[in-house]
Amino acid sequence: MKIFSAAQIREADAYTIRHEPISSLQLMERAAGACAQWLYGHFDASRPCYIFCGMGNNGGDGLVIARLLQDKGYQATACVLHHSSKASADHQANREALERQYPQSLYDIHAVTDFPELPAGSIIVDAIFGTGLSRPIEGWMTGIVHKLNDLQARHTVIAIDLPSGLLADASSVLMPVVHAHHTLSFEVYKLALLMPENAARTGQVYILSIGLHPAYLTQTPARFHVTDAAMMRTIYQPRQPFAHKGTFGHALLVAGSYGKMGAAVLSAQACLHAGVGLLTCHVPQCGYLVMQISAPCAMCITDPQEAYSAHFHEGLSPAEAVKYKTIGIGPGLGTATATAKALELLLEQYQQPVVIDADALNIMAAYPFLLSRIPPGSLLTPHPKEFERIFGSTRNDFERLERLSQQATQLQLYILLKGRYTAIACPDGAVYFNATGNPGMATGGSGDVLTGILTALLAQGYAPKAAVLLGAYLHGLAGDIAAARLSQEAMTAETIIDCLGPAFLQL
Numbered sequence: 284m285k286i287f288s289a290a291q292i293r294e295a296d297a298y299t300i301r302h303e304p305i306s307s308l309q310l311m312e313r314a315a316g317a318c319a320q321w322l323y324g325h326f327d328a329s330r331p332c333y334i335f336c337g338m339g340n341n342g343g344d345g346l347v348i349a350r351l352l353q354d355k356g357y358q359a360t361a362c363v364l365h366h367s368s369k370a371s372a373d374h375q376a377n378r379e380a381l382e383r384q385y386p387q388s389l390y391d392i393h394a395v396t397d398f399p400e401l402p403a404g405s406i407i408v409d410a411i412f413g414t415g416l417s418r419p420i421e422g423w424m425t426g427i428v429h430k431l432n433d434l435q436a437r438h439t440v441i442a443i444d445l446p447s448g449l450l451a452d453a454s455s456v457l458m459p460v461v462h463a464h465h466t467l468s469f470e471v472y473k474l475a476l477l478m479p480e481n482a483a484r485t486g487q488v489y490i491l492s493i494g495l496h497p498a499y500l501t502q503t504p505a506r507f508h509v510t511d512a513a514m515m516r517t518i519y520q521p522r523q524p525f526a527h528k529g530t531f532g533h534a535l536l537v538a539g540s541y542g543k544m545g546a547a548v549l550s551a552q553a554c555l556h557a558g559v560g561l562l563t564c565h566v567p568q569c570g571y572l573v574m575q576i577s578a579p580c581a582m583c584i585t586d587p588q589e590a591y592s593a594h595f596h597e598g599l600s601p602a603e604a605v606k607y608k609t610i611g612i613g614p615g616l617g618t619a620t621a622t623a624k625a626l627e628l629l630l631e632q633y634q635q636p637v638v639i640d641a642d643a644l645n646i647m648a649a650y651p652f653l654l655s656r657i658p659p660g661s662l663l664t665p666h667p668k669e670f671e672r673i674f675g676s677t678r679n680d681f682e683r684l685e686r687l688s689q690q691a692t693q694l695q696l697y698i699l700l701k702g703r704y705t706a707i708a709c710p711d712g713a714v715y716f717n718a719t720g721n722p723g724m725a726t727g728g729s730g731d732v733l734t735g736i737l738t739a740l741l742a743q744g745y746a747p748k749a750a751v752l753l754g755a756y757l758h759g760l761a762g763d764i765a766a767a768r769l770s771q772e773a774m775t776a777e778t779i780i781d782c783l784g785p786a787f788l789q790l
């Protein structure tokens with residue numbers, strides 16, 4: 284699914300109005316209808332509803348929602364905030380429609396002191412500003428936002444399109460913004476909804492289809508995307524009947540050190556469960572038995588060192604290296620100077636795309652010159668702290684996203700920044716967000732599992748872009764299946780591996 288800017292969404296609305304064709308009032312009715320349907324499905328008519336409406340079309344949606352809720356027997360009050368003397372035409376038309384049918388449902392607010400008393404357990408609908416917001420909320424409207432946010436603990440707040448005050452395409456970190464429990468957004472994600480800095484403002488995000496014209500959606504290019512099941516079905520390659528284990532590649536996994544062999548085991552098991560043909564693990568002496576017992580399907584090479592690896596480059600002369608389709612490097616590896624040196628030598632010898640994670644990333648942070656030696660098309664999988672160590676801190680998530688994309692382009696790498704919506708920056712400037720996954724995956728070893736999956740997909744011959752998009756999706760999906768079976772609390776990185784099978788079956 285493409286992510287559109289506020290300007291593109293306005294164009295999509297206008298295109299739909301011209302080409303479907305449909306009047307703007309009917310389109311508003313459709314958008315508000317989708318929200319009303321969602322509300323009927325989530326709350327019964329016993330809860331009083333207060334719909335706070337701005338003077339633009341977001342407010343127009345709110346006025347229609349109030350009317351539709353009244354039609355279904357809900358007690359709905361449209362609280363119109365007169366932040367401007369001029370209402371949009373569709374707002375005005377829907378105000379008149381509500382006034383005609385349910386005059387007692389209108390309540391006008393001209394100052395903070397007009398704010399109504401809300402009975403306990405009310406539903407608050409935030410239809411103040413949507414994609415038309417062009418500057419921070421100011422003046423007495425700031426007081427309204429604070430009032431709504433004070434009420435958030437005792438009432439359920441549902442934002443229409445965007446939490447009011449949130450800019451669709453830029454950071455709003457220091458701006459007054461409504462804090463919603465749920466955001467019902469129209470047709471496509473907006474960038475702001477995917478940023479961690481806005482998590483407390485958006486709550487759970489639902490994308491409701493309002494039938495914007497498919498021609499506009501498909502023809503309009505977008506730099507940002509959210510991956511979905513349909514896209515995965517185009518990437519996934521089912522196995523051919525005459526395949527053998529050689530078909531699915533031989534991967535090398537360089538991982539583990541004393542006290543961190545678990546990371547190597549998790550990565551190896553994930554790699555095996557994600558379809559690698561053959562797997563060899565390079566581990567220090569202390570990891571030999573651990574690996575052979577915990578991952579018997581993998582072969583094992585031991586380093587001369589006891590507690591960490593420092594010689595993994597040695598079996599990788601150009602003639603020997605070709606047997607490995609790819610290398611996954613980093614989980615539990617440690618950052619010993621000798622390990623860093625071996626990584627430098629490995630990068631001199633191995634030219635195909637690799638997966639670089641965890642301590643291999645920390646080594647990159649300590650020796651930044653190594654970054655330019657990573658084979659083009661490789662996959663880097665930092666979490667936010669690792670990202671910051673390598674690429675520096677930023678003032679907000681939008682700036683960080685730009686830095687991520689710029690580095691992926693400059694280094695010709697795929698950089699996957701982990702988060703609720705993992706962001707995958709591609710060398711061509713495109714960025715894909717992954718929407719599968721849940722907070723149960725914020726558990727030790729979850730990242731090691733991702734490294735194993737990505738290594739397996741590269742080994743099987745998936746192109747780097749396909750591997751990183753499919754790998755992130757499968758990892759999150761397996762996590763969602765694990766959470767559904769066991770709860771977000773009880774699931775572990777091992778259960779994510781156990782659920783890789785069901786995740787593949789859902790593709």
Ligand SMILES: NC(=O)C1=CN([C@@H]2O[C@H](COP(=O)(O)OP(=O)(O)OC[C@H]3O[C@@H](n4cnc5c(N)ncnc54)[C@H](O)[C@@H]3O)[C@@H](O)[C@H]2O)[C@@H](O)CC1
Binds near residue numbers: 469
């Ligand atoms: N036909 C359409 O274009 C559709 C629009 N829809 C709704 O319309 C919304 C966009 O409507 P609008 O473009 O009218 O904009 P909004 O309703 O988001 O904002 C209202 C107006 O307030 C003014 N404004 C901007 N920032 C302000 C600030 N900080 N303080 C005070 N006033 C400010 C602007 O003039 C803006 O037009 C969408 O988010 C969506 O909810 C939906 O009904 C779907 C169809």
Ligand SMILES: [K+]
Binds near residue numbers: 409412413
């Ligand atoms: K809103």
